[in-house]
Amino acid sequence: DTGVSQDPRHKITKRGQNVTFRCDPISEHNRLYWYRQTLGQGPEFLTYFQNEAQLEKSRLLSDRFSAERPKGSFSTLEIQRTEQGDSAMYLCASSPTEGRSSYEQYFGPGTRLTVT
Amino acid sequence: AQSVTQLGSHVSVSEGALVLLRCNYSSSVPPYLFWYVQYPNQGLQLLLKYTTGATLVKGINGFEAEFKKSETSFHLTKPSAHMSDAAEYFCAVSEGAGGYNKLIFGAGTRLAVHP
Numbered sequence: 078d079t080g081v082s083q084d085p086r087h088k089i090t091k092r093g094q095n096v097t098f099r100c101d102p103i104s105e106h107n108r109l110y111w112y113r114q115t116l117g118q119g120p121e122f123l124t125y126f127q128n129e130a131q132l133e134k135s136r137l138l139s140d141r142f143s144a145e146r147p148k149g150s151f152s153t154l155e156i157q158r159t160e161q162g163d164s165a166m167y168l169c170a171s172s173p174t175e176g177r178s179s180y181e182q183y184f185g186p187g188t189r190l191t192v193t
Numbered sequence: 194a195q196s197v198t199q200l201g202s203h204v205s206v207s208e209g210a211l212v213l214l215r216c217n218y219s220s221s222v223p224p225y226l227f228w229y230v231q232y233p234n235q236g237l238q239l240l241l242k243y244t245t246g247a248t249l250v251k252g253i254n255g256f257e258a259e260f261k262k263s264e265t266s267f268h269l270t271k272p273s274a275h276m277s278d279a280a281e282y283f284c285a286v287s288e289g290a291g292g293y294n295k296l297i298f299g300a301g302t303r304l305a306v307h308p
Contacts, residue, residue, distance in 0.1 A: 081236070110295070117202075119283050119298030120237070133295070168236055172294070180225050180244060180287065180294045184236035 079103065081185035083169050089191045090159055097155045098188045102171030109152050110182060111144060113137065114166040123167075126152060127174065159192045166190075195220045195286050199299035206306055212256075212271040214302045216284030219265065225294065226267040227285040228258055231301075237283065243267060254278070279306045 082101045090096050102109050107128050112120035123142070125133045128149035138144075141160075146152040156163055166189050170182040200215040218224055225244050229237040241252025248260040258269045267284060283301045287294035 083236075112296075117300070119197075119285075119301050120296070121298070122295050125295060170237075181239060181242065182294065182296060184229075184238070186234075186236045189234070 081169055081171055081183055083167075083185040083188050085188055086186060087189050087191075089193065092159060092161060092192055094159055095155065095157045096159060096190065097153055098167055098190075100152045100154070100169030100171075100185060102151070102169070103183055104150075105173060106171035106183070107149070107174045108172045108179075109146060110170045110172075111152070111154055112168040112170065114168055114187070115164075120168055123154075156190075159190075161192045164190055164192045195224070195297045197284050197286050197297055197299035199282075199284050199302050201302055202300065203303050203305065206274045206304070208276055208306055208308055209273050212269070212274045212278065212304065214269040214282050214284075214304065216258075216267045216269065216299060217265055218267060218284070218286045220286055225287045226258075226260060227287070227296065228252065228256070228267075228269050229283045229285060229298075231281045231283065233280075240269070240282075274304075274306045276306050276308070279304055 084099045109126040111123040114120040124144050126146040141157045144154045166187045168187045169185045172182045196219045198217045227242045228240040231237050243260045251257045256271045281301045281303045284299045285296040
């Protein structure tokens with residue numbers, strides 16, 4: 078059973094550059110979530126997709142952030158004009174829409190972003 | 194709005210001792226509650242969950258948690274700590290049935306296990 082995968086695992090970038098992260102959910106999962114985790118804190122919700130539709134965005138997701146899930150499979154999260162405050166672990170999770178596991182989210186290993 | 198409070202950002206126990214990690218939640222609707230574990234530089238792994246039914250839930254690696262509505266608590270316990278339990282533990286709440294389940298996490302508790 079292939080879990081949630083994320084790429085890259087680590088990204089170091091200079092302030093002002095754009096970065097893009099990819100998440101591949103578990104294949105039969107329709108729901109996909111992005112979270113951000115800063116040092117010493119729990120993950121914070123960023124956005125949610127059901128299939129290709131982005132149904133909720135947190136106010137944490139400023140206009141420099143954009144997420145897509147074009148075919149309802151993998152998702153990308155792009156940050157434009159990165160700032161040092163964007164340094165964090167970006168976590169992706171997926172879950173099915175039906176069944177007993179519909180409330181369980183399965184997390185990927187995360188992408189750690191460092192903005193210098 | 195829902196929220197989660199984890200009492201104690203760091204907990205240290207001896208190997209073989211009882212592990213108790215505290216979690217209190219705030220929710221205006223019947224909550225679904227979760228405990229996740231995170232090892233260094235890894236994602237989160239689900240330890241156990243409470244949705245409905247039995248209030249004492251058992252999870253992986255010998256952990257269990259009890260939902261106490263009157264105390265709005267969902268504390269995590271393990272009778273005997275093992276060195277491999279050293280990790281960060283997160284309690285989370287979601288709105289539960291109907292629609293999707295955005296998770297609200299606590300700040301986490303780092304568990305250290307010493308010989």
